[in-house]
Amino acid sequence: MRFPRPAAILLALAASAFATLAPAQAQPAPEWPPKMIKMVVPFAAGGSTDLLARQIAQELGERLKTSVVVDNRPGAGGTVGSEWVMQQPADGSVILMGSVSTHGVAPSLYAKLRYDPERDFTPLTMVGTTPNVMVVRTELPVNNLKDFIAHTRKPGANISYASNGQGTSNHLAMELLKTVTGLQAVHVPYKGSGPALTDTVAGHVGTMMDVVGTSLPYIKSGKLRPLAVTSTTRSPSLPDVPTVAEAGFPGFEAVVWFGLFAPPKMAPALQDRLSKELIATIRGKKLTEYLASQATVPSGITPAEFARVVHEEVAKWRKVAAAAGIQPE
Numbered sequence: 364m365r366f367p368r369p370a371a372i373l374l375a376l377a378a379s380a381f382a383t384l385a386p387a388q389a390q391p392a393p394e395w396p397p398k399m400i401k402m403v404v405p406f407a408a409g410g411s412t413d414l415l416a417r418q419i420a421q422e423l424g425e426r427l428k429t430s431v432v433v434d435n436r437p438g439a440g441g442t443v444g445s446e447w448v449m450q451q452p453a454d455g456s457v458i459l460m461g462s463v464s465t466h467g468v469a470p471s472l473y474a475k476l477r478y479d480p481e482r483d484f485t486p487l488t489m490v491g492t493t494p495n496v497m498v499v500r501t502e503l504p505v506n507n508l509k510d511f512i513a514h515t516r517k518p519g520a521n522i523s524y525a526s527n528g529q530g531t532s533n534h535l536a537m538e539l540l541k542t543v544t545g546l547q548a549v550h551v552p553y554k555g556s557g558p559a560l561t562d563t564v565a566g567h568v569g570t571m572m573d574v575v576g577t578s579l580p581y582i583k584s585g586k587l588r589p590l591a592v593t594s595t596t597r598s599p600s601l602p603d604v605p606t607v608a609e610a611g612f613p614g615f616e617a618v619v620w621f622g623l624f625a626p627p628k629m630a631p632a633l634q635d636r637l638s639k640e641l642i643a644t645i646r647g648k649k650l651t652e653y654l655a656s657q658a659t660v661p662s663g664i665t666p667a668e669f670a671r672v673v674h675e676e677v678a679k680w681r682k683v684a685a686a687a688g689i690q691p692e
Contacts, residue, residue: 402434404416408557409558412462440472464531472534496590532617593615
């Protein structure tokens with residue numbers, strides 16, 4: 364029996380090794396954009412985050428010539444849907460429409476939060492910022508914030524306030540307002556601003572702090588009365604409504620921001636491409652006009668800049684929660 368010569372053996376081994384390694388090294392990147400992109404909204408349909416996401420999904424789909432569908436996964440102040448996105452592959456097929464609630468406030472309110480807003484997501488870009496407006500049902504005999512605060516202190520007033528859910532930004536903002544002003548009201552959490560606003564209009568709860576965009580139709584129709592906005596300057600959409608600071612409580616500010624995230628550990632090249640497509644969509648004429656109609660200032664910052672915002676917001680709201688005496692549960 365003839366055995367191969369040593370040189371031939373070495374050549375054969377080298378060829379075998381190369382054949383084994385080559386397929387792994389030559390694997391093509393997944394095709395992007397995929398046939399369908401899922402944009403997860405961690406709140407109920409009809410709220411501000413949902414409405415904004417649907418506009419972005421439509422424009423992004425047209426831009427990429429693919430299908431972008433909105434998937435509502437509400438619960439626990441937006442943390443249920445956020446956690447689900449964290450667990451998905453970072454291949455660009457799933458995007459989260461997060462907010463200050465899910466990525467700024469949540470760490471201050473949930474002792475067992477299953478994700479880290481900074482570590483467990485890939486930042487893409489901020490969509491925009493908007494102030495809250497405090498509204499009351501029109502049957503209440505109050506015309507301004509100080510009147511309402513005095514009304515809540517009356518014996519038997521039993522005022523309650525709605526929020527988008529336990530741990531959302533408007534929940535924490537209202538708790539901060541209670542600490543600053545002495546307002547007395549019991550929290551009633553909902554699964555999104557849509558149902559919360561509906562019950563506020565119906566009189567099942569006395570007041571709500573919500574973003575200007577979704578409250579504006581009810582204000583214009585006379586179904587809700589605005590008392591104050593939570594930004595440091597008045598909203599162009601409600602120029603006659605004072606800020607909380609103007610109402611007698613200087614230094615108060617609690618604005619809402621929306622932002623887009625992907626699952627963690629996304630390839631930098633894909634993150635860069637997806638981010639650029641989203642920024643172009645947000646800064647496009649249609650989205651800019653829509654954001655203005657919702658009293659939202661467009662953003663479209665880079666992933667690195669957005670990451671810094673998230674870092675600063677987590678620290679800020681931890682301080683606010685501590686000052687308001689709110690303990691993580």
